[in-house]
């Protein structure tokens with residue numbers, strides 16, 4: 001079998017070993033399921049709907065910095081297991097992805113240059129079960145939010161069950177939960193809502209977590225079949241913890257296993273729904289708004305994961321910067337007010353929804369309206385109040401779990417738009433939110449960019465998502481965006497704020513900020529990593545965790 005030389009070999013691997021490895025891999029997955037990345041000319045940034053598996057399309061460093069040596073698409077769980085065993089035999093690093101979009105956090109690219117990207121989603125993409133009575137689904141890595149939603153529509157199940165979606169519907173349900181991504185219905189915390197996993201361990205063994213560790217008794221007369229096809233325990237998707245240490249957490253944002261199945265709780269159709277928008281006119285009213293939100297969210301008067309969006313995030317969904325102004329640098333207060341006026345929005349725009357029958361919704365809406373009315377100049381809208389195309393019409397779908405792709409548009413705020421997310425956690429406190437906003441906005445503006453961001457309100461905290469939009473064809477703009485995020489991480493750490501998730505290029509720096517008691521958390525993670533993956537084949541460097549055979553000092557960014 002012939003394989004061309006890759007553009008980037010894995011570290012400490014020669015060409016001959018790499019070819020022998022791929023020859024053995026081809027015996028497992030078929031030659032047609034292996035693509036060697038041979039030259040820079042092959043790297044296409046593609047688009048959201050046509051995402052590359054070779055590199056990060058939103059490259060903040062050189063396009064070929066975080067790059068795969070080859071992309072391999074296994075067709076089944078046993079093939080994943082065999083691939084992992086071969087990676088151990090040949091000491092080759094592998095990087096699993098489910099769908100590989102991972103927009104703003106590195107796409108499908110591996111942290112370690114030359115790793116093999118394992119594209120699980122191409123073939124392993126069944127919806128294994130949708131259980132109406134238990135209100136859950138069991139999915140494989142390649143099932144997207146749009147797929148799961150479509151399944152409910154096609155099976156006439158929408159009146160029974162809803163899913164939760166992030167801003168864009170093309171990601172993997174399983175992959176997004178693994179990264180602890182969020183959506184906006186009451187089930188918005190995807191990791192919280194997952195229940196039971198099947199994982200290929202770094203030695204190639206297959207494990208089921210929680211109640212899945214208890215075998216479902218075999219029916220009399222049946223013979224054991226393939227391990228991964230065995231029916232799961234009847235409570236696997238009903239009780240997450242099982243018996244003994246709760247292990248699922250160590251597989252999220254980590255490099256300790258390849259998830260091949262996951263249970264995800266679905267929301268029973270609440271029997272009524274109303275989305276809304278509350279516009280808040282002044283910048284400094286963020287403080288008041290957040291203090292109003294905290295008790296309402298805690299008491300679940302605010303039932304879902306609502307968002308407080310900066311005017312420019314909404315403006316960017318509706319048009320490019322050039323469509324509003326000829327100003328090149330960051331927009332000032334007057335220009336922001338003018339845009340807000342034009343769009344009939346506030347400096348901050350709060351998107352939420354009411355769930356339940358009409359009397360429930362009316363009662364909750366009364367409380368919410370009254371609370372927000374203490375802010376001067378707030379306005380309240382339902383989608384039906386607005387005729388022209390607006391963000392509320394998109395959020396109306398998102399907040400009831402209908403996938404959309406409209407929010408892709410804000411990336412085109414500037415020409416050749418690409419983006420990077422900076423995502424610190426904030427208290428749900430007016431003072432903290434205002435300070436975090438001011439600290440981050442100052443740095444964004446200093447680096448010549450517009451502040452575009454949103455606060456996503458969880459049960460007791462907010463994910464503050466700052467969208468750093470840059471021109472991917474302008475090397476200087478990329479450098480500035482990269483240096484900006486490094487400064488933001490340091491500034492926020494100085495205030496005791498840490499990020500919930502990050503792009504490949506920042507994993508080491510952020511991991512370094514979670515350093516209480518002489519980095520005990522990292523030392524603990526490394527101990528587990530080295531015990532479970534002694535050859536360090538699985539996603540070395542993921543979230544700053546480097547196995548001993550890849551010295552952090554050599555690879556750290």
Ligand code: ADP
Pocket residue numbers: 096097098099100101102103107108120141170171172173174175176178179257258259260542
């Ligand atoms: P998206 O759903 O946005 O397309 P990806 O499939 O790219 O996301 O997954 C994002 C990240 O999550 C990957 O880079 C990888 O680190 C991790 N991940 C995704 N799927 C798996 C999996 N099945 N097993 C282990 N880690 C995974």
